[in-house]
Amino acid sequence: MTDLVTATEAALEGELPGARGELSHGVLNALRAPAGAPLPDPGSAERADPLGDDLQLALYVSYELHYRGFAEVDPAWEWDPALLAVRAAMERRFLHALRDRTAGHPDVHDALDELLVEPVDGTGVSYFLRDEGQLWHLREYAAMRSLYHLKEADPHAWVIPRLHGRAKAAFVAVEFDEFGGGRAERVHARLFADLMADLGLDPSYGRYLDAAPAEMLSNVNLMSLLGLHRAHRGALVGHFATVEVTSSPGSRRLAEAMRRTGAGPAAEHFYAEHVTADAVHEQIVRRDVIGGLLADEPSLASDVAFGIAATTCLEDRLGDRLMAAWQDGSTSLRAPL
Amino acid sequence: MLVEGPVEVVLDDGTIVRSDRFTVALCTCRRSRTYPWCDTSHRRRGRR
Ligand code: FES
Numbered sequence: 133m134t135d136l137v138t139a140t141e142a143a144l145e146g147e148l149p150g151a152r153g154e155l156s157h158g159v160l161n162a163l164r165a166p167a168g169a170p171l172p173d174p175g176s177a178e179r180a181d182p183l184g185d186d187l188q189l190a191l192y193v194s195y196e197l198h199y200r201g202f203a204e205v206d207p208a209w210e211w212d213p214a215l216l217a218v219r220a221a222m223e224r225r226f227l228h229a230l231r232d233r234t235a236g237h238p239d240v241h242d243a244l245d246e247l248l249v250e251p252v253d254g255t256g257v258s259y260f261l262r263d264e265g266q267l268w269h270l271r272e273y274a275a276m277r278s279l280y281h282l283k284e285a286d287p288h289a290w291v292i293p294r295l296h297g298r299a300k301a302a303f304v305a306v307e308f309d310e311f312g313g314g315r316a317e318r319v320h321a322r323l324f325a326d327l328m329a330d331l332g333l334d335p336s337y338g339r340y341l342d343a344a345p346a347e348m349l350s351n352v353n354l355m356s357l358l359g360l361h362r363a364h365r366g367a368l369v370g371h372f373a374t375v376e377v378t379s380s381p382g383s384r385r386l387a388e389a390m391r392r393t394g395a396g397p398a399a400e401h402f403y404a405e406h407v408t409a410d411a412v413h414e415q416i417v418r419r420d421v422i423g424g425l426l427a428d429e430p431s432l433a434s435d436v437a438f439g440i441a442a443t444t445c446l447e448d449r450l451g452d453r454l455m456a457a458w459q460d461g462s463t464s465l466r467a468p469l
Numbered sequence: 470m471l472v473e474g475p476v477e478v479v480l481d482d483g484t485i486v487r488s489d490r491f492t493v494a495l496c497t498c499r500r501s502r503t504y505p506w507c508d509t510s511h512r513r514r515g516r517r
């Protein structure tokens with residue numbers, strides 16, 4: 133019998149981050165006051181770089197209100213119409229930038245085929261970490277990724293009511309695995325918190341938000357954007373498929389990196405678990421989630437393909453940032469740990 | 470190959486391994502490094 137009440141109450145919410153420009157400053161300032169306080173006008177989203185720190189942070193913060201929120205922020209902000217208007221202006225800029233960068237992307241079948249080919253001479257973050265990563269690289273990587281993994285699979289859960297039949301059943305089955313298959317100690321977000329502890333990082337929710345650059349924020353913002361809008365359900369499924377299909381081989385390399393550096397058993401386990409879990413998930417996602425969705429709604433095929441392309445584009449951008457920093461021996465974060 | 474979990478697999482040497490995942494991917498290509506579970510080692514290799 134497990135205790136219904138735990139002795140120590142961990143903080144569920146994160147702290148508000150520091151501003152990174154005019155737009156995020158305006159949004160963060162407003163959030164310190166009760167809902168309804170004056171916000172930057174939506175036009176200020178037009179002046180910010182759509183993939184830059186200022187807009188991506190303001191967008192991240194406005195999405196976070198739908199997850200765990202922030203300590204001492206009025207929960208009514210979540211549905212504040214004026215904040216939703218600023219958010220919509222940021223989303224338009226973000227989507228436009230993504231459409232621009234993925235113009236001419238392949239169709240869904242070709243896109244999946246491409247993801248399913250293992251490169252013979254792969255390069256990039258997971259190869260670097262496997263072959264020459266040191267503990268400080270792994271710590272930076274985990275701090276960065278904690279923005280997603282501490283709420284792993286949550287952004288995708290928004291799509292459940294928008295799926296039906298085969299797609300829904302298969303999607304929920306995979307999510308059930310992500311959420312620990314009924315066991316709290318196996319929830320993937322929890323496995324990641326254990327990995328962070330092995331690496332000597334603080335697993336508190338939101339702890340590394342200030343440290344994470346726009347390239348990481350935009351990754352998480354993409355999932356929230358696609359998850360929170362029913363109109364983007366096809367792209368959300370494309371996002372989910374991309375993560376699941378690419379995860380197994382990448383996780384194998386990261387598990388090896390954790391083992392070689394002696395990061396610890398929980399650190400290794402998080403990635404080892406994803407090697408076999410995602411070998412299952414990717415097959416189910418391709419056959420039943422994408423297959424089921426497109427059987428119900430064939431017109432969503434190009435949205436699914438866009439989701440794959442946008443995810444790959446932002447992942448590549450993050451990878452470039454990490455490798456550029458590490459190749460000259462400097463931190464990939466906004467400030468070293 | 471996907472099979473419904475939980476499963477117990479008897480390996481060639483008689484040892485029994487178990488997975489209680491809702492669905493399990495069994496390796497049929499024999500290349501998996503987590504045999505008998507698939508680890509996507511069956512994938513075609515090439516240039517992206
Ligand atoms: S079938 Fe052997 S690794 Fe997938």
Ligand SMILES: [Fe+2]
Binds near residue numbers: 310320406
């Ligand atoms: Fe996972």
Ligand SMILES: [Fe+2]
Binds near residue numbers: 310376379410
């Ligand atoms: Fe997964």
